[in-house]
Amino acid sequence: MKRVAENLFLLESSRTNVFLVVGTKDLTMVDTGDVPSVPELLAEMADNGFYWNDVGRVVISHADPESAGGLSLLLKARPVRVFAHPEDIGVLTGARPVPEPDGYFAKRRRRKAFPFEPVESVIPAEPGIPPTGFPHWQVLFTPGHTKGSLSFYDPVKQILICGDLLTNAGGVLALDAAPCDAALLRKSAEAVAKMDVDILCPSRGPILRGGAFRFIEKLLDSPET
Template sequence: MAHPLAVPLADGAWRLHTVRGPWLNTFVFAQGPGREVTLVDTGLPGAPKRVLAGLAAIGRRPSDVRRIVVTHAHPDHAGGAAALAAATGAPVALHGDDVSFALAGAGPRFDPSTRGGRIMARLGKGTFPPVPVAEELTDGQALDGGLHVLATAGHTPGHVALLHEPSGVLVVGDALMNVGRMRVSPRALCNDARLCRQTVRRLAEVDHSVLAFSHGPSVADGAALGAHLRTALV
């Protein structure tokens, strides 16, 4: 049964709500038959308390976390990483192209070629507690527990999606969002809007059963992504 803080996606996979409702999500993946888990994304700086409560709701303790993976260095994904690393003792992993931003606690610039990006730049990139990155991820890397790294640069230089092969859950980070409707990341929020629309295409080639968004509810339809991209990216 779904818990207000934790929603099962598939065997060994859950979505944790770091705000009320599915509008900013952290994901938990079980590693094999034991209690050990990997966390994917950490929410805003104030999210760790809810993340830890979500872990408790599925019977996991902070000490069960063996790795924290951050899809990209924006405050709503990396903001809670430092606190969760301290609370769990788990190392933080991030794609190498976003490491400098995570260490500085400030996201990359927004795309100045778009009007929205220039407006966002004037509003500020958003800061967060610097992240103690222990591992630099690379495209195609296979992590313990069945997570497969898919580089999808554009939203940020080091943005990644993650396929949990045992469950078929594909975490798309912010390459795609499902707020009101499924859509590619808005141009105003991208570091390189054109590149984002190029790299997101590779996700349509990934065999999956559940499409999991950082922003919005998941979609349990392996064909939904390909159908969307065929119409959205013509």
């Protein structure tokens, strides 16, 4: 576990980043990582004095097996409220299919590595209305990777948790390589580039610190983007 800022921690056991926000009464988990990583994730929490019983809610940045696949297993251990954008709720509950890569073998590999089981109930998280218990964070609609992708912004600390809107795998900032809508993804990235983002927390790769919005601007200005 790494401390990102006061009351914000990064859990490192999953193949994608999972964040814990410490509130006055309980914890908020942002994304869950994949199913195979859940036991290690819970052990990592316990090693640092946090427990699943302390979590009051889970907010999902986007519905895919890598970042939200662990949700069903966690809820079996103990039910909590789950929030996601209405456009992504159908994927989480099984009403809509999970987005998959093209190609038979690519689909098989992903299903094997990242199994996904639907959950029963997800509460709509509307932009501009933070879930109860998550009051200091602004909920932003940043579609592109999925139709209902969300980002979460702390305006005081200037921290943006951006899901797969932007990735930093290998320390190389990039737009998501497999969006459901590339034009919409870029529009969302352009919107967050105008914000005062000092610390960028993507789902993939290390956290980017120190005037992160400048790195986003540079990325968008690149002729290769």
